[in-house]
Amino acid sequence: MLKTFSLGGIHPPENKFSAGKKIEALPIPTQVAIPIAQHIGAPAKPIVKKGDQVKVGTLIAESAGFVSANIHSSVSGTVAKIDDIVDASGYKKPAIIIDVEGDEWEETINKSADLIKEISAAPEEIIKKIAAAGIVGLGGATFPSHVKLSVPPGKTCDVLILNAVECEPYLTADHQLMMEKGEEIMVGTQILMKALNVDKAIIGIENNKKDAIAHLTKLATSYPGITIEPLKVQYPQGGEKQLIDACIKRQIPSGKLPIEVGAVVQNVGTTVAVYEAVQKNKPLFERVVTVTGKSVSKPSNFLTRIGTSINTLIEAAGGLPEDTGKIVGGGPMMGKALTTTEIPVTKGSSGVLIIKNEEAKRKKMQNCIKCGKCISACAMGLEPYLLMTVSQKGVWDRAEQEKIMDCIECGSCSYTCPSQRPLLDYIRLGKGKVGQIMRSRTK
Amino acid sequence: MSTLTISPSPHVHSGDSVKKNMYGVVIAMIPALLFSVYNFGIGSLSVVITSVLACVIFEYVIQKYLLKGDVTITDGSAVITGLLLAFNLPSFIPIWIVIIGALVAIGIGKMSFGGLGNNPFNPALVGRVFLLISFPVQMTAWVKPGAFPMSIADITSGATPLGIMKEGLATGATTEQLMQKLPSYADMFWGFTGGSAGEMAGAAIILGLVFMLVRKIITWHIPVAVLGSVYIFSAILHLADAAVYAPPTFHLLSGGVLLGAVFMATDYSSSPMSNKGGIIFGIGIGVLTVIIRVFGAYPEGISFAILIMNAFVPLIDRYVKPKRFGEKPAVAK
Amino acid sequence: MNVVIITVLTLAILGTVAALVLYFVAQKFKVFEDPRIDQVEEVLPAANCGGCGFPGCRAFAEALVKSDDISDLNCPVGGAETMKTAAGILGKEVAASDPMIAVVKCNGTCENRPRTNKYDGATSCAVAASLYGGETGCSYGCLGCGDCVEACTFDAIHMDEKTGLPVVNDKCVACGACVDACPKNIIELRKAGPKGRRVFVSCINQDKGGVAKKACSVACIGCKKCQKECPFDAITVENNIAYIDYNKCKLCRKCVAVCPTGAIHEVNFPPKKAKPATEKPAAPAKTEATSNENKTSSDIKNKEE
Structure with a gap:
C-alpha cells in the first residue's frame, strides 16, 4: 500500500505528453525582459541602468528585504531600458530589458559539467550562497529558499522532504530533471541537509514516474540518509502540507508553517539550483520549462534563460496551433492563463500549456445541487460550497471562521463540481479579503 | 489565433455534470422499475408514466410561465421525482390522484423553494405524504403482485x-x-x-x-x-x-x-x-x-x-x- | 351553570396573574430609549443602505440624537430636505450639502477600447480584478461584470448592453455602495450640479500618454492642456491623469473643448446650437445621462471643428 495524504484528492487525467523528452537547451533569444518581481515578497531593486553592460550571471537587481531575492542577468549584453511590461499577473510591472550580445559568463561561474561531490561550505555559508544566487522555490510558489532554510529560533527541523511529486497534469520538467540530473539532486540534497543540520531526507515521488523512482533509488544507495518514497498518484500531493502528511504522517496545524512539525520542503528543481549555486557558483538564471498541450506538435522540456518570451518557447515546440484558445503559465490546475504570448519566462515558470479553443471555455454554471462532492475533493477538509457563498455575500467573519485561509487554491473543488460552479474564483477572492482583514487586525 | 481566453484556475474540469448524476440515478432505478412493471403490470406502468410525465410538464410550465426563467427539465431531476413518486404509490391508484401528487411534489416540494438544489424536503415525499393524508383510502389500496396483470380485474387486493x-x-x-x-x-x-409500486423488490x-x-x-x-x-x-x-x-x-x-x-x-x-x-x-x-x-x-x-x-x-x-x-x-x- | 362560573373564574384569575407577571417583568427590564430616536427614524427614508456610514437608518437616527454636532452627519438618500426635518425635530443645526451623484469615470466602450483577451471566469469584477488587468490593453478601466449594479439597492445603475459600461440614472442617491463595490475605483461621488449639469474627466488610466492612447482612444493622456486652459485652477494633472475639482469648477466647459481625446465629458448641458426639441436633454433625459453624454460632447466637438 503506497502512502498518500489523508483528506480529499482527485485524479485528473495526466496527459504527460512531454514525458521522456530530453531537456533541450533553448537558443538564446535576441532580447530578454527580466521582471524584478519574480518571487513572493518584496520586488528586487534594480541596480543597473540603461546602457550598462552585463554578463550572464551579473547581479542586476538586489534583494529588497529578508523575504525577497536577488535577480541576475540571464544573458550578456546591454541594458536597453527598465520599463513596465505585462507579466504573468496580467498587470504591468517593471522589468529590466536587455539586448543580447554573445554569451559571455561571469568568470566566477564554473561552467564545467563535472560533478563535485565534496561539500566544503559551512551551513551558514551555504545559506548565504543560496541567497546570493537568488534561488526561490522552483515548483511554482517562488518562495525565497534561503528564508525556508533559516529555521527560526525555538523551532527544530528533523527531516528534509524533497518535492518530486509533480502532481500537475501535463508538466514533466521535474521528472526529466530527475532522469538527467539525478547525481546533482543527490548532492544538492546533501547540501540542504547540511544547511539544515538534519540527517534524514525523503524524496517523495508519485508512482506514475516509475523510471525516476528506480533511477533515484539506485543513486540513493551511495548517499547516506536519503530515502525515496513512492507515493500513490493523487492530486494535490505536491502541496507542501499534503506532501508532509503523505511522507511522514504529520499534519501542519491551521495557519502554521511546515517547520511547526519539524519539516522543510524543497522542490527537486530547486535542489539542482542549490547544487549549482553552492558547488559551481552559478546563480539562478535558467530553468527547465515544459511546453505542452494536446495540440502542440512537439511537446518538449526546454532549458530556458529567465526573461525569454514564451513565444520563443512555443515556436521551438512547433509553433502556436491555429485553434489555441488559452495559454496557461504552469499546469492546468493551478497555472495562470496568460494574456499574450509576449510574457517572459520567470523563475516560477514550470510550464507553458496550450489549450485548444473548445476546451478553453467553461461550461454554463448551474445551481448548486448540494451533492457535497467539493467537500469530498477538498484536501484541506473545507466546505468549498459554503466558502463560495459566504465570499459572494461578503460575510467575511463567517468565512474566516470556516477556515477560508486554509485553502491551498489547488482547484480540486472547481474541477469536481458537476454544476460547473466557479468555487475557487470566489474562495480566492474571499481569501484575499479575509487576509486583509486579519492583517489589519494585527497592526 | 483567436483572442486568448483568460480565466482563473483550474483550467480543466472533470466533465462531471448535473445531468450525468441525475440520469445515473434514473438508471439505478430501472431494475426496481422493471420489477414493479412485472409484478403489477399495466397498473404500475400507467402510474409511472403519468407521474414522470406530469412532473416534467409541471416543472416546464412553472419555469416557463410562472417564473419566466430558464427551463431545466432536461437535467433529469424532474424525472427522478416522478419515478420516486410513482414508486411510492400503490399500483392501480386513480390517475388523477397521481397528477395531483406530481403537482404538489414539483410545485410545492421543489419549485416554490427555488428549484433544484434549494428544496429542503424531498419533493417526491412531499407529494406522497400529501396524498397519504388527503386520500388515505386510495393510498392504502394495496394489491397482490402477479405476473404482469393487464387490468384491475386480474388482481386481488392484499395488505x-x-x-x-x-x-x-x-x-x-x-x-x-x-x-x-x-x-x-x-x-x-x-x-x-x-x-x-417500487418499494418491494429489495434485490x-x-x-x-x-x-x-x-x-x-x-x-x-x-x-x-x-x-x-x-x-x-x-x-x-x-x-x-x-x-x-x-x-x-x-x-x-x-x-x-x-x-x-x-x-x-x-x-x-x-x-x-x-x-x-x-x-x-x-x-x-x-x-x-x-x-x-x-x-x-x-x-x-x-x-x-x-x-x-x-x-x-x-x-x-x-x-x-x-x-x-x-x-x-x-x-x- | 356551576361549570360556567368556575371556568370564567379560573380564566379570569389566570389572566390577572399573567398580567401581573408581565407588568412586573416589563417594569423590571424596562430599557429607556430616547423617544426622539423613533421620531427621527420616522422621517428617514428607511432604505437602510448604509450610505451614511451607519448600519441602517435606526443606527443613524441614534447617532443624530446622541451627537451634539451633527454637521458632519448626512443622509445622502434623503438629502438636504430630510436632514433639515430631522434637525428640526432635534433642534440642531445641519450643514447645507449639495446633492451628489455617482459618476462612472470610464468611457472604454468596445469601440473605444479594443479587446485583447476574453475573460471567462466568475461574473464578478472583484474576481476578475484580483487576477488580471482586464480584457483590454487598459488595466485601469471598467471590467464590465457589474459589481456596481449588484451593489446598488436603488436600481440606479445598470449595464448598457451596447457599451458594456454601467450607466447611472436619476434614482441615484449617492449612497456610495457602488463606489465601494468597484475594485478599480472608477466610480466617484461628484456634485450633481445645477440642473444636473456637470463636467468630469471620464478616465482614470495612469499609464503614459502613448500607452494609454494605444489601449483606448478616449483615454486621458495627461497632456495638461485642460489644466492650462482652466481659468479657475480646478484641474490638476497627476500620474498622467487629469482631475477636475467639482468644488472649484464653474462649468465653463473650456476644458471640454481643448481635450484632444474627448476624455472630458459634459453632461446635461443644452446644445450650443439650435437642435430639434426631441434631442434636447431635458430633466428626465438624465436617466440616460452617461450614455448620452459621450454623444453630446462629441457632437458638439464635431461642430466646433
Missing part, C-alpha cells in the same frame, strides 16, 4: 406485510403468530409481496445502490446509516420483548425502508453535505422510522422519518463540519 403486522398486533396476536401469516423473508427480498434496489456507489453518484454513508440503525434499533426492541416487537430482519425488508434509504434519503439537496452529517442524518431516519412503525398510528414511517430529518439538515450542516486538515495535534518532536 402489506407491515399492515398485517400492525393490525395483527392491535388485535393482541404475538409477532410469532403473525410471522406465520406473512410472506417469507426471501419473498420480501425478491419482491413478491404487496406494497407500493432490485440494492442493485441500483451498487450502481450508484460504483459511479460515485452517492457515498455509502446515508444508506448504511439508515439500514444499520433500523436494524439495530429494532433488534434492541425485539430483544426486549419478542412477542410485541417484530424481528429486525422483518423491519429491514418490509415496506419502503430500502427504497427510502437508497433513493430518497440520498437526495442531494435535502440531505447533509458532509459524510459525517450524512451518518447522523441516516441514524435519525432509521430510529424515527422504527418509532413510527412500532409506536405510531401508521404502519409505515420511512416517509415521515425522512421528511422530519430533512428539516434538520440545515442544522446538521451548520454544526457538523468535515474533519479539517491539521486538526489532530501535531506530533513534532
